[in-house]
Amino acid sequence: MNTALLDQLREIVGAAGVIAGSEVRSRYPGFFMSEIGADAIVRPASVEQVSQVLALCNAAGQPVVVQGGMSGWVRATQTRAGEIALSLERMNAIEEVDLANRTATVQAGVVLETFQNHIEGFGLSFPLDLGGRGSCQLGGNAATNAGGMRVIRYGMMREQVLGLEAVLADGRIVSSMNRMIKNNTGYDLKQLFIGSEGTLGVITRLVLRLRERPTSSNTALVCADSFDQISRLLRHMDGALGGQLSAFELIDHNFYRTNTGAGRHAAPLPADKPFYAIIEALGADQERDTQLFEQALGQGLEQDLCSDAIIARSERERQGIWAIREDLEHLVRDFQPFYAFDVSLAVGHMEAYMREVTTRLRARWPQGAIAFLGHVGDGNLHIAIGAGGENDRHAVETCVYEPLRAISGSVSAEHGIGLEKAAWFPISRNEVERNLMQSIKLTLDPNGILNPGKIFAAETAGSP
Known part of the structure; x- marks a missing residue:
């Protein structure tokens, strides 16, 4: 990385705000990645610092990948040499809990479980709940539109976010910190960033809807x-x-x-x-x-x-x-090589789909292991597979994803596309949809510095 650029980043976030060298490799990379490949991790402490960092990187054509709790399953936070990882772990303040309005204003780096525990003291609850609650961050939950166990009653993360603040690639701050459930004034800009996997902007703050705590x-x-x-x-x-x-x-x-x-x-x-x-x-x-x-x-x-x-x-x-x-510990250990999938389909198709996936897998690997679990109430299935060898990923994925094509299923229910599912994206989104998404990406990030190669670049995952 350009040494001068790294020095400029330190001037913005302070010496403690930049991690470089061997310390980068010592950080947790996420379950499905061997190490953080970025040249440096930049840790801003305010939205103003995020703005300055992105403006500087945009002008220099420096790729930036936003990282949260590293609990995603599709390699959306994977980095390579020459890239910067932008971590919001220092932006972890719960700024306000509004009891009358039943909302909370939080910074994006707040850990989900920390937030859940905090608001319990007010007799309130935040219904989003998932296995990675102890490490995932609220900004990442929004950027991936996380689901979890209680979607059947409360909906996805999208339904829990009333407003947000995000920084665009060029450093502009989009402050849409709406606190109202009803606000029908023009485009709902926050929805652009929810589920965008850090490709359109960096979410820095959120206004979250709270519920009365069940007793x-x-x-x-x-x-x-x-x-x-x-x-x-x-x-x-x-x-x-x-x-x-x-x-x-x-x-x-x-x-x-x-x-x-x-x-x-x-x-x-x-x-x-x-x-x-x-x-x-x-x-x-x-x-x-x-x-x-x-x-x-x-x-x-x-x-x-x-x-x-x-x-x-x-x-x-x-x-x-x-x-x-x-x-999942026993499953990961027993199912080797371990593959994990997250798909969505109509409940009425589930039984036939599970049967077809199993048949396809066993036809190729008779001794292959397979298990299904998931949030059947909202049509989400998780699939664990132990079959094949190190070079059989594409063949295993074909068993899982191809049956979704005929039933208009989704190759990703909760975790997004990232790098892992880029090749299979066309199964769930038609050409007009994908082109429109890329047009939005080009408008908000014309230099392509934000999370490059994720979602759209099918060639990075191998064409099906």
Whole structure:
């Protein structure tokens, strides 16, 4: 990297704000990357510093990749030699919690779990929740439009953001810090940046919508002999619980058996059924809501919508059930080489899709391992595969992504496109859509310095 440029960056953010040399390689690169390849990590402490950094880099044609908690799965934060990583970890202030308006103003570097814990003291909650809560940052949650376990009730991150502040590639600050749920005045500019994976601008601050903190919680694990039972149980529970259903998580037999094997998590139900589901309901009256939950689940059993069920009677039991769903350690170790996928499709297509993916995989690798899990309530499936060798990634991806083409599915439900899915982007977005996206990119980042090569450059991932 140009030494003079690095010195100018230090003048903007201070000596402690720039990490270079071997210290860059010592930083955590994310699960699917071996190391941070950037020449330096720049850590601004204010939006003004972000603005100055980007203006300087834009003028110099210096590529910049924004990095948050590094918990993404599509290599959207991957860097190469000659690039700068821009970390917002120093911009981690919770600036305000507005109780009357039930909003919070936060800087982009605030860690999700830190924020969740903070607002609990005000009797409020932030409903976005995902496995990476302890490391992911709110700015990254917005930049990837994160989903998680409670989308069925509260929606994606997009639904939680009322306003935001972002810095464009040339250093201009776009301040759209709206605090209102209803604001129908022209284009909703914040939506340009939500889900853009750092390719259009750098999100620096957010106004987030808060909800009243639930005071009751009920969780159950059920098993079923068919996916049809699971899908009908979903509809039944959603209707019977009167809006309290907050999570409905699918776990297939292979995933359940892997995580409840000897020496692993305790199995609340026998591991002999093809499908399992975790059902969660949040409300405001524990006694009344427990009665409603038990009644709804009992009706499901009577109507043959599931084969068996167990309700958590303590916080320990609740955590034990969720640990089966959230713990990926055993899966990563047992499934080798490990591939993880995140797709979305209509619930009505799920059973046939899972069957086709499995058939395609086993036709190529008869001993290949595969497991499905996901947020079936909102049509999101996660797929874990252990098959093939180091050079078989494309063939494995073909098994997963090609069946989505005929059913108008999405190759990415939650994690975005990044580098990992760039080649498969056309399955889910037509040419007119992709061209319009690239036009927006060219307008906001004409020199292409922001997260170059991500989303659009299919050649970087290998053409299908």
